Amino acid sequence: MIPVKTALCSFGMSGKVFHAPFLHLNPGFELYAVWERDKNLAVALYPSIRTYRSLEEILDDAAVELVVVNTPNYTHFEYTQKALLAGKHVVVEKPFAVTVQEGEELTALAKKTGKKLSVYQSRRFDSDAKTLKKVVEENWLGHIVEAEIHYDRYTTALSYKVHKETPGPGRGLLYDLGSHLIDQVLQLFGMPEAVFADIGIIRPISKVDDYMELLLYYPASRNLRVRLKSSYLVREPLPAFAFYGALGTFLKPKGDPQEQHLLLGEMPVGDDWGVEPDSAKGLLHTEKDGKVIREYIPSLKGDYGEFYDGMYEAIRNDQPVPVSPEDGTNILRIIEAAYLSSAEKKVITL
Numbered sequence: 001m002i003p004v005k006t007a008l009c010s011f012g013m014s015g016k017v018f019h020a021p022f023l024h025l026n027p028g029f030e031l032y033a034v035w036e037r038d039k040n041l042a043v044a045l046y047p048s049i050r051t052y053r054s055l056e057e058i059l060d061d062a063a064v065e066l067v068v069v070n071t072p073n074y075t076h077f078e079y080t081q082k083a084l085l086a087g088k089h090v091v092v093e094k095p096f097a098v099t100v101q102e103g104e105e106l107t108a109l110a111k112k113t114g115k116k117l118s119v120y121q122s123r124r125f126d127s128d129a130k131t132l133k134k135v136v137e138e139n140w141l142g143h144i145v146e147a148e149i150h151y152d153r154y155t156t157a158l159s160y161k162v163h164k165e166t167p168g169p170g171r172g173l174l175y176d177l178g179s180h181l182i183d184q185v186l187q188l189f190g191m192p193e194a195v196f197a198d199i200g201i202i203r204p205i206s207k208v209d210d211y212m213e214l215l216l217y218y219p220a221s222r223n224l225r226v227r228l229k230s231s232y233l234v235r236e237p238l239p240a241f242a243f244y245g246a247l248g249t250f251l252k253p254k255g256d257p258q259e260q261h262l263l264l265g266e267m268p269v270g271d272d273w274g275v276e277p278d279s280a281k282g283l284l285h286t287e288k289d290g291k292v293i294r295e296y297i298p299s300l301k302g303d304y305g306e307f308y309d310g311m312y313e314a315i316r317n318d319q320p321v322p323v324s325p326e327d328g329t330n331i332l333r334i335i336e337a338a339y340l341s342s343a344e345k346k347v348i349t350l
Contacts, residue, residue, distance in 0.1 A: 005033075006032055006065070016045075017263060020042070020045070026312070029066075055079060073169075077105075084113050089117070094179040095170065095331060116314045121328075124323065125305075128254060133187065141250055149229075150238055151230045194337075195217070199211065211233075245286070253279075
C-alpha cells in the first residue's frame with residue numbers, strides 16, 4: 001500500500017476535527033502538509049507534518065497528491081480549481097461550491113485533468129443516515145408518503161467563525177446545515193421535481209439566514225412529500241427524523257456520537273467508535289409479516305473514516321469517488337431554487 005500524501009488547506013475545526021484524525025489513522029494516507037497562515041497548531045499534534053504559509057507552496061510541492069479544500073465556502077471554487085490545474089486530486093468540504101455554474105465548471109475540469117474530485121458529505125457516514133437508508137431500502141414502512149428531517153440547534157450567540165456570520169456568497173444556514181439535509185434526501189429519494197422554501201433570519205443578532213424550511217415535491221405518481229427544517233432557536237427539538245409509510249412510522253432523534261467525541265480531542269478508534277447510546281434508538285411502529293410491532297431498534301454504526309477508505313480506492317484503484325461532484329452540484333441546484341422560492345414566495349420547478 002502506497003500512502004496518498006495529503007495536504008489540508010486549513011487547521012481550524014474542520015481540519016483538526018473532521019479530517020486530520022481520519023487521515024492520520026488510515027494507512028492509505030500520509031498527513032503530509034497543512035496550510036496555516038501564521039500559526040503552528042497542526043505540528044503540535046502531528047510532529048511530522050509540513051507547515052506551509054500559502055496555497056501556492058502546497059501546490060508547488062510535487063509530493064502532494066491530494067488536497068483537502070476545507071476553507072470558507074466562498075473559496076471552494078477558486079482553491080479547488082487551482083488544485084486541479086496543479087495536477088492534484090481534491091476533496092472539497094460541503095457545500096461543493098456556491099453556485100451550480102461553479103459546480104459544473106469544477107466537474108468538467110476534473111474530467112479534463114483526469115483527477116479525482118469528491119465532496120466531503122460526512123453525514124452520509126453517520127449512524128443516523130445509515131440506519132435511515134436501511135429502513136427505506138428494506139421497505140420496513142412500506143411505500144413512504146412523507147418524510148421530515150430536522151437539523152436544529154439552540155444557539156443565541158453568533159459563531160466565532162466570523163466568515164460564517166458575515167453576509168456574502170455561500171453564507172447562511174441553508175449552505176451550512178442545509179447541505180447535509182439535502183444530501184440525505186437525495187441519497188434516499190433522488191432529485192425532486194420542484195421546491196418551495198421559507199428562509200429567513202429569526203435571531204436579532206444574526207446577519208445571515210438562521211432558519212429554513214423546504215418542501216420538496218416529487219412526481220405525483222410517487223405520492224411523496226419531503227420536508228427539511230433547521231433553526232438555531234430550538235431548545236427542545238422534535239424527532240430529527242420522522243418517516244411515514246403505508247405500513248408504519250419511524251421516529252428517531254439525532255444520535256451519531258462521532259462529532260461530540262472528535263470535539264473532545266478523541267481519536268476515532270475502538271470497537272465502540274460511532275456506536276449510538278441506547279437513548280438515540282429509533283422507534284419503529286409498523287407491520288411485518290402481518291403482525292403489528294412497536295419497538296426501539298438499534299442503529300447501525302457510524303464511521304466518517306469510510307469516506308477516506310473510498311477516496312483511497314478512487315485514487316489508487318480508479319474506483320468511483322465516495323461522493324461525486326455531480327451529487328455536490330445537485331445539492332446546489334436545490335439551494336439556488338430554495339433561495340429563489342423564498343424570495344418570490346412560489347414553487348420553483350427544477
